[in-house]
Amino acid sequence: MTGWLWTAVMLQMAMGAFDTLYHHEGTERLAWRASQRTELMLHGVRNLLYAVLFMALGWLEPRGGWAVALIALLGVELVITLWDFVEEDRSRHLPATERVTHTLLTLNYGVILAMLVPLLLGWAGEPTALPRADHGWLSWTCLVAAVGVVVSGLRDLAAARRAPRLVEADPASLASVLLDRHTILVTGGTGFVGRRLVAALAAAGHEVIVLTRGPAKAALPAPVRVIASLDAIDDRHPIDAIVNLAGEPISDSPWTLRKRRKILRSRLGVTRAVMRLAARLERKPEVIVSGSAIGIYGLRDATPLSEADGGTPCFSQRLCAAWEAAARNMIPTGIRLVTLRTGLVLAAEGGMLARMLTPFEFGLGGRFGSGRQGMSWIHRDDMVRLIVHAITTPSLAGPVNATAPAPVSNAAFTAALGRALHRPAILPVPAAPLRLALGDFAEELLLSGQFVVPHAALDSGFCFAYPTIDAAFDRIVGNTPPSSPLAGQATSLGAAPGLPIAA
Missing domain, CATH: 3.40.50.720 (NAD(P)-binding Rossmann-like Domain)
Incomplete structure (x- = not known):
């Protein structure tokens, strides 16, 4: 993986953490809004997919069928993101800072896809294998990010399950x-x-x-x-x-x-x-x-x-x-x-x-x-x-x-x-x-x-x-x-x- 690709991945982690902590947990408090059940489910699933992606990029080099599976995961994540955009606009008014953050996240994700997919396609032509990789501090950063999005994802899924019980009295x-x-x-x-x-x-x-x-x-x-x-x-x-x-x-x-x-x-x-x-x-x-x-x-x-x-x-x-x-x-x-x-x-x-x-x-x-x-x-x-x-x-x-x-x-x-x-x-x-x-x-x-x-x-x-x-x-x-x-x-x-x- 090139230095530019790693830069884009690290940037995606930083912006995603800011969006989650400042907007979702801070100003918007999505986990406590009964109306945001679908959005929380989308966030939960997407975060778990991000955990797989971060671990794969930080510690593995997927070859053959594993590379194809990772390409499919990237596609699913893209579909969920587009669905999330529609759900957010339907169910709540986004503050300006969140709209800007989401735009930057989408553009940066496009950059990641443009650099990562050709690499994975090349690996897809090799025999199926899952060799380990070690990128030093970058690998450990991916591990920390993966743990963070797993915790956030499980919390969002639990909040989505709780949302119907938060409905207020007539x-x-x-x-x-x-x-x-x-x-x-x-x-x-x-x-x-x-x-x-x-x-x-x-x-x-x-x-x-x-x-x-x-x-x-x-x-x-x-x-x-x-x-x-x-x-x-x-x-x-x-x-x-x-x-x-x-x-x-x-x-x-x-x-x-x-x-x-x-x-x-x-x-x-x-x-x-x-x-x-x-x-x-x-x-x-x-x-x-x-x-x-x-x-x-x-x-x-x-x-x-x-x-x-x-x-x-x-x-x-x-x-x-x-x-x-x-x-x-x-x-x-x-x-x-x-x-x-x-x-x-x-x-x-x-x-x-x-x-x-x-x-x-x-x-x-x-x-x-x-x-x-x-x-x-x-x-x-x-x-x-x-x-x-x-x-x-x-x-x-x-x-x-x-x-x-x-x-x-x-x-x-x-x-x-x-x-x-x-x-x-x-x-x-x-x-x-x-x-x-x-x-x-x-x-x-x-x-x-x-x-x-x-x-x-x-x-x-x-x-x-x-x-x-x-x-x-x-x-x-x-x-x-x-x-x-x-x-x-x-x-x-x-x-x-x-x-x-x-x-």
């Missing part, structure tokens, strides 16, 4: 308690929670208007109306409820001064604009559900916290306090205001959990720091149902903790995730490197926390479909089918003896 069922037909404005409707809420409302037959900065890229289900400015809503347009979820993501690190200002301004700006809209509408909405977060309680110990508790000073506390004040001080008279203090929202598609699934699936997960910090969480479907419940419950007003009734410590949280994935969770992430690298972001979101209990939601009669962390994780990873939207037993704190705070 979105319409999440909004089943909202009777008649309502017109609802949602800001932040293309976000992690907002997109699921919009899907639920639209599937249940309601008129949904979504405010987003990029209407052309929203990709929301018809007949949702997408607008880029609240000025597009006429004063006479009837709106029954407004759900205000918009804001710069807080979970992106690091928290530079510019980032903090952007987080604060985005929340205050949209909230004030929503209140101005409500004031000018001829028919006022009955309720505004405005976002907040449990960060308003600051950094706390293991004491259970309710909506009546105050907060200790930190950036997230000041942010949430200002966010709630903007809504409370500008709410037009006669409109009911619910401020949702959201905890850690759990689903495979986004949020902190999406970043944890891959390392934990490979047995590389563990607690953050001491593991004693509180993690007050909620399953995303329960979050959507709680928003709908807030719209339909006239007695519910003021702060509402959007968290499940059984908050847990970080150690219990990571142990539960390991159990759901049938993997150990024994590799802790030390606190010092996190503090050094991420500063206040690590301190407030990773190494500290709160044990928050949803008094207001439970007292208003809301039932959680996923009241415990084990129930939530088992659903998210596909161990159990979707729960009934009316599942859950607690209607008040006194009726929930089986839901203690887990340490």
Whole structure:
């Protein structure tokens, strides 16, 4: 084999590793998307074929029938790649970097074929044999690459088998308690929670208007109306409820001064604009559900916290306090205001959990720091149902903790995730490197926390479909089918003896 052929093979390995780690595992998280079952199967089979190719090129010189078999394998790999292109375009929107990477991989594979096939055809004319070859470090690189694609291929095939169990509950069922037909404005409707809420409302037959900065890229289900400015809503347009979820993501690190200002301004700006809209509408909405977060309680110990508790000073506390004040001080008279203090929202598609699934699936997960910090969480479907419940419950007003009734410590949280994935969770992430690298972001979101209990939601009669962390994780990873939207037993704190705070 020539030096140019080896260069092309090494380049193919490097680009393939980048595509798998950065796109498939990182930004796209294909293994946790129920819609990508066929693509995962194609990736799995192709990776196993690549393992055979890398071993053959690195350690063998196939002659006769073996050379013909390797040519056939190259042909099958080409067919699978073309099939994969069609499947990707059919089932998902590829980011620009992935399209460029795939184009380069295809062109480079063409170069490999142009140099390798003539060599194999020459070997095919010789007696069938499989002599060993040794190309030094190149052979060992091929071995490492072969092991890597075998692991990746088997993982993709296992993920494809799991994909049907990841199908979410019918979105319409999440909004089943909202009777008649309502017109609802949602800001932040293309976000992690907002997109699921919009899907639920639209599937249940309601008129949904979504405010987003990029209407052309929203990709929301018809007949949702997408607008880029609240000025597009006429004063006479009837709106029954407004759900205000918009804001710069807080979970992106690091928290530079510019980032903090952007987080604060985005929340205050949209909230004030929503209140101005409500004031000018001829028919006022009955309720505004405005976002907040449990960060308003600051950094706390293991004491259970309710909506009546105050907060200790930190950036997230000041942010949430200002966010709630903007809504409370500008709410037009006669409109009911619910401020949702959201905890850690759990689903495979986004949020902190999406970043944890891959390392934990490979047995590389563990607690953050001491593991004693509180993690007050909620399953995303329960979050959507709680928003709908807030719209339909006239007695519910003021702060509402959007968290499940059984908050847990970080150690219990990571142990539960390991159990759901049938993997150990024994590799802790030390606190010092996190503090050094991420500063206040690590301190407030990773190494500290709160044990928050949803008094207001439970007292208003809301039932959680996923009241415990084990129930939530088992659903998210596909161990159990979707729960009934009316599942859950607690209607008040006194009726929930089986839901203690887990340490």
